Amino acid sequence: MSQRFVLSPTDLDIIAECTLKFSLLKQWLPSQGGDLAYSDRASIEAVARETLDRLHAGGGPYRLNLPATLRVLDQLLPEAYRDDVALKRTLRQMVANYHRRLKRDWSGVIASNELMTLTIRLPRGAVRVEAAIDRVDREQDGGITTVKFVISADPIPEHSLEEDIETTALHALGAAAYPHHRPVRVKYLWLHQNQEDIVELTEKQYRRNLEIMKARLQAWQEGEVMARPGSHCDECPFKYDGCPVYANDLPPDAVPAADNEAHNLPPARPPATLSFRNSQHVEESNFAETDSDP
Secondary structure, three states: OOOEEEEOHHHHHHHHHOHHHHHHHHHHHHHOOOOHHHOHHHHHHHHHHHHHHHHHHOOOOOOOOHHHHHHHHHHHOOHHHOOOHHHHHHHHHHHHHHHHHHHHHHHHEEEEEEEEEEEEEEOOEEEEEEEEEEEEEEOOOOOEEEEEEEOOOOOOOOOOHHHOHHHHHHHHHHHHHOOOOOOEEEEEEEOOOOEEEEEOOOHHHHHHHHHHHHHHHHHHHOOOOOOOOOHHHHHOOOOOOOOHHHOOOOOOOOOOHHHOOOOOOOOOOOOOOOOOOEEEEEHHHHOOOOOOOO
C-alpha cells in the first residue's frame, strides 16, 4: 500500500488500542459535519486553547497580565455560553491556574503551538504523523519538554503514561524537531485539575512502544478492523453501541427502551491549529532517541 496517511498522536494511540474504535470514529465524524469543532465540548476546548495561544503570542504572563488574559477569554467565548456562570467560572479558573504556572516556566519556553510532522516508514506504506504542539520548553540539562494541554474534567488516567503510544509519538516529534537537544520529555498538563505529569521514556520503553506502534499501523493499513478489549474499553463511546465484544451487555445506566432517547457520542479533542513553523522529518534519520536504527 503506497498511500500515505496523515494521523495525529491521538489517532496513533487509538489505532494501537483498537482499530475498530478508530474505524467507528471515522464513520461517525462525517455525520457530524466532518468537523468536531462544531460540538459543544470541542468549542469550549478551542476557546481555552486559543486564549492560551494568545497569552503566549502576546509575550507571556509578564506582558499580558491575568485580567487582560481573562478579557481575551471572555471575548472568545461564544454568545451562547456567556450566560453560563458555572462554565465561565471553570474556564476562568483554568486560565488563572495556567497563568500562574507560566510565570514560573516562561523563561524556558522556546515555542508554542508549533506544527511538527514526522514520516514513519512501514514495510508496505508510510504514515505521516502531524500535530501542533501546545508548548516546547528548554530544560537546564540541555533537553526539551513537549507540553500537551489536557482541557477536560475527566479523571486523570491511572495507568502509566510510559506505555501510551501517544506519549511515544509526542516524544518522537519533539526529538525529530530538536535533534540537538537531549533528553526529550513529554509533559501532560491537566488544566482543569491543575496537575501535571512529566514522562521521560527510556530507550527500552521507546523501542518497545515503537514496535507496537508499527505493527498495529501495518495491520490497520492492511485493512484490520478488530476489537481489542482492554482497560480503554471503559471510556470508549462505542462499548455498548457498535462493539461486538459487548453486544449482549447493557450499559450501567440503561433505561427501558420506551424511555431511552437517542444519545450523542462524546467528541474527541479538536484538530490542533497551525503554527508559523512547519518542521518535517523522516523517521529513518530523526525518529529514534539515539543514532541507532529503529
